[in-house]
Amino acid sequence: MPASDTAVRAPAPPDTLKILIAGGFGVGKTTLVGSVSEIAPLRTEESLTAAGLDVDDLDGIEEKRTTTVALDFGRITISDDLVLYLFGTPGQQRFWFMWNDLALGALGAVVLVDVRRPKVSFAAIDFFERRRIPFVVAVNGFHGEHPYPVEDIRDALALPEHVPVVLCDARERESCRDVLVVLLDQLIASAERTEARV
């Protein structure tokens, strides 16, 4: 087939990856996605199910196994052939068990913590820890202020040493980019350890 025939064809589809942005309600997830995304955050509805849960995860949930949840997401084009999507997970605590579907196939996660209300992000931390999904904790200072040192926050959240904690401002592009770079550094370090073992 002559080259002129193929020239108008659609480009080859890129490889795609995703990272989850989790944390309690109102901690700045959508703000962070908007800060680093090359497009304004998009919103879509997804039916998520409670399949594959531990029995105790279903406490308090009667017969309903599927709920429609609104997801915010953004996009970062890494290269012509690689695109990264960021998905803000539904923040309301009673829906945290639905993150199972979302977490499938994710590279890792950022758990955002509002420095004034760390408790609302406990469920997210617990979720990724229990499923051994790599994550970093990003502390959103809200007024750009960080009254507590990282080590105090690590203690308050009972985070193990291997989970990075970084201070950030969800409104600042560079700050959010740095959070994602820390997550990737953690993934790379862990991949290198795996390689060294084999």
Add this chain to the structure above:
Amino acid sequence: MSSRPSAASEVSGGDPAGRLVRPFTLTGGRTRPSRADFTLITTVTAVDPPPAGAARPQPEHLRILRHCARPVAVAELAAHLDLPVSVIVIMLCDLLEAGRITARPPREVSGVPDLELLQKVRDGLARL
């Protein structure tokens, strides 16, 4: 950013009757995708030119085809067409069966980590 969705509307759980009537009519009453291989970040691309002898697509299918002349992720399609992902997936199944689109699954990330890929993502992010 004025288009930012409000936090209050974040979860619209419960009874999907009423509000979802129109979308599910589009899919002929089916409410479950027949294929699990359309994830949120699966990319779909319209086949151009369409296969010989292809039937003229339904208007809603045509809307999808127009939006995926270039590769686009399922989540983006759903957002742009303002339809739930589950509805988009059902229509994508139809289009895939009819040979009107191709679908590319996301990059596999479970199993042995791909250092080269991770480094590429890291470098891309650092350039932002």
